[in-house]
Amino acid sequence: MKDEVKEPVPLDTNSLAVMRTVLANERTFLAWCRTALGLLGFGFVLEKAGLYLRHLIPDIDPHLSKDLGVLSLFALLSGLLVLIGAAWRFFSIEKQIGSNLGRMTPVPEVLVLLAVALVLIVSVFSGNMLFN
Template sequence: MTDESKEHIHLDNNQLAKIRTLLANERTFLAWCRTSLGLLGFGFLIEKVGLYMKKFLTDVPVSVIEDMTWLSLFTLSSGMVILVGAAVRFFYFERKIGSKIKWATPYPELLVTLTVGLIFIISALASKMML
């Protein structure tokens, strides 16, 4: 039994190589997004531990709490820089290679970038409100 309603797409090796490159670009982008989210989460964890130490552990030196605040800011900003860098790299390669393949659209990756950025902004505002 053959299903003749299915449409067969014939791709040559060059088109298949471009598709593999696009998929590898997407996997790389998502890996960098995971790294960025990990750094953002670690930065918020450091900030929360600093706030806990400031409120409940009064014998901790102020310099340690200030160092934790700077470390959390560095970690948070590194996460955002990595996210923006990954997005720029992804869209550069998507435009360079993806324009040659008509079915490739970068909309899901744009959604991921905007969602992670929005999570960062909301979390930063929420952590400042708790001070």
């Protein structure tokens, strides 16, 4: 078989604009996912810091410990809400664009991030049960 040289397909400006918009939407979605993951990690660190403070310093002010727990729960829930909002925004803009380019959807990435969030939340609550 002879190697065939494929000639580039000429694209009009409209299809290029749609491609740019789709790629910008994808970049924005990934940026929001990074933000959500950062919030989830921050919530995890705060909760673990509160648990270690209670465990290592028994006479610590209970209000500080409780405040750290509330702040960590707020960060964890905020991360989950940002992730859900990012996915909703991504799909709504994708639908508005009407781009059925045969691309893969970000559903696997969203599921992985939700699984990570679930693991973080379970570890926080299991840490609470271990140290209390």
